[in-house]
Amino acid sequence: MIRFDSVSKVYPKQTRPALRDVSLEVEKGEFVFLVGSSGSGKSTFLRLVLREERCSQGQVHVLGKDLARISNWKVPQMRRQLGTVFQDFRLLPNKTVAENVAFAQEVIGKSKGEIRKSVPQVLDLVGLGGKEDRRPGELSGGEQQRVAIARAFVNRPKLLIADEPTGNLDPQTSVGIMKLLDRINRTGTTVVMATHDQNIVDQMRKRVIELEGGRLVRDQARGVYGYQH
Numbered sequence: 340m341i342r343f344d345s346v347s348k349v350y351p352k353q354t355r356p357a358l359r360d361v362s363l364e365v366e367k368g369e370f371v372f373l374v375g376s377s378g379s380g381k382s383t384f385l386r387l388v389l390r391e392e393r394c395s396q397g398q399v400h401v402l403g404k405d406l407a408r409i410s411n412w413k414v415p416q417m418r419r420q421l422g423t424v425f426q427d428f429r430l431l432p433n434k435t436v437a438e439n440v441a442f443a444q445e446v447i448g449k450s451k452g453e454i455r456k457s458v459p460q461v462l463d464l465v466g467l468g469g470k471e472d473r474r475p476g477e478l479s480g481g482e483q484q485r486v487a488i489a490r491a492f493v494n495r496p497k498l499l500i501a502d503e504p505t506g507n508l509d510p511q512t513s514v515g516i517m518k519l520l521d522r523i524n525r526t527g528t529t530v531v532m533a534t535h536d537q538n539i540v541d542q543m544r545k546r547v548i549e550l551e552g553g554r555l556v557r558d559q560a561r562g563v564y565g566y567q568h
């Protein structure tokens with residue numbers, strides 16, 4: 340699903356690499372937490388997977404493809420197979436819940452019939468049945484994140500990338516969001532999630548990859564958060 344071979348990333352005008360010689364593999368169906376202090380390279384790792392950035396050295400494979408060999412015009416096609424969820428939800432404020440989710444299908448050319456069928460299904464799955472006509476501003480943070488997850492999942496991506504999805508949520512709401520991501524993972528979608536949320540990582544006991552100063556310093560099956568902020 341994801342393979343990094345000796346990957347380093349140095350941003351323009353920087354001398355210190357944001358990632359240094361990282362090698363790892365994430366298999367289909369895994370749930371992986373990416374942890375590490377601020378600036379350790381977690382977002383850089385995710386940006387390389389999404390091909391928002393290119394690596395400086397090494398090779399990044401996602402869904403079996405060497406990202407260095409994908410031409411720019413093919414990047415949107417590759418991203419359609421990925422779902423993304425962020426700390427700040429990134430919903431369209433003037434669209435309703437249903438329209439936000441439908442939009443993800445419209446942009447990839449799904450038929451109106453398909454959209455009419457799958458939007459209510461996925462909104463039910465995330466527990467938002469009955470709220471389809473609200474706008475994001477009329478929802479709680481947890482509900483907004485559920486919309487974002489519905490939007491990320493509606494096209495059934497093989498891989499879901501989540502960058503601190505519980506970062507703006509209280510602990511109880513966060514647990515609900517994690518239950519949902521776990522459920523999505525159980526449908527076969529691989530999940531990679533960067534987080535600072537110690538409680539969640541300790542509770543879920545999934546694979547934990549820790550970065551420190553851009554290096555991979557720990558890769559633990561059924562791991563714990565394992566370091567102090």
Ligand SMILES: Nc1ncnc2c1ncn2[C@@H]1O[C@H](COP(=O)(O)OP(=O)(O)OP(=O)(O)O)[C@@H](O)[C@H]1O
Pocket residue numbers: 350351353356357375376377378379380381382383384
């Ligand atoms: N666009 C950029 N240009 C230059 N340097 C960058 C850029 N983005 C990140 N960096 C640097 O790369 C290093 C890794 O940053 P990154 O955002 O990947 O860390 P992080 O682990 O995601 O941090 P956080 O937990 O705070 O989100 C940091 O030193 C950061 O300052």
